[in-house]
Amino acid sequence: MEGHITCVICPVGCKVSVRKEGVQYTIEGNRCARGEEYARNELMMPKRILTTSIGVSNGTLPLVSVKTPRPIDRARIKEIMKEIKNLSIAAPVAVGDTVVEDIDGEGTPLLATRAVSCNGGREKTTLPT
Numbered sequence: 001m002e003g004h005i006t007c008v009i010c011p012v013g014c015k016v017s018v019r020k021e022g023v024q025y026t027i028e029g030n031r032c033a034r035g036e037e038y039a040r041n042e043l044m045m046p047k048r049i050l051t052t053s054i055g056v057s058n059g060t061l062p063l064v065s066v067k068t069p070r071p072i073d074r075a076r077i078k079e080i081m082k083e084i085k086n087l088s089i090a091a092p093v094a095v096g097d098t099v100v101e102d103i104d105g106e107g108t109p110l111l112a113t114r115a116v117s118c119n120g121g122r123e124k125t126t127l128p129t
């Protein structure tokens with residue numbers, strides 16, 4: 001088996017060729033070790049950072065953008081999105097608020113990436129730790 005993967009780790013976008021012989025993979029065309037790791041992960045268990053939005057009740061905006069702080073198993077994203085579709089959070093929301101503690105069963109949280117204040121105009125602030 002042989003194929004190509006474009007490494008998306010940096011803007012160079014190396015075209016990485018992957019050849020499988022038995023249980024052995026040969027990875028070539030990457031300019032650095034990160035490309036090899038990326039190609040290996042794409043073959044074994046592709047992961048993606050999940051970015052989406054969820055509903056906000058009593059907020060100045062109807063939705064708030066959210067994302068996982070690290071990539072999660074790509075194969076589970078569809079199922080996780082179905083769960084997220086039914087979620088909503090009450091305003092106020094601050095950047096970095098944890099919307100879901102563990103979205104993938106692996107301990108990955110879902111975090112708010114923007115602030116939404118209450119309809120009354122009060123903004124939630126988060127103090128630095």
Ligand code: SF4
Nearest residue numbers: 007010013014032035
């Ligand atoms: S292999 Fe290295 S240099 Fe090439 S795109 Fe990936 S990260 Fe960038």
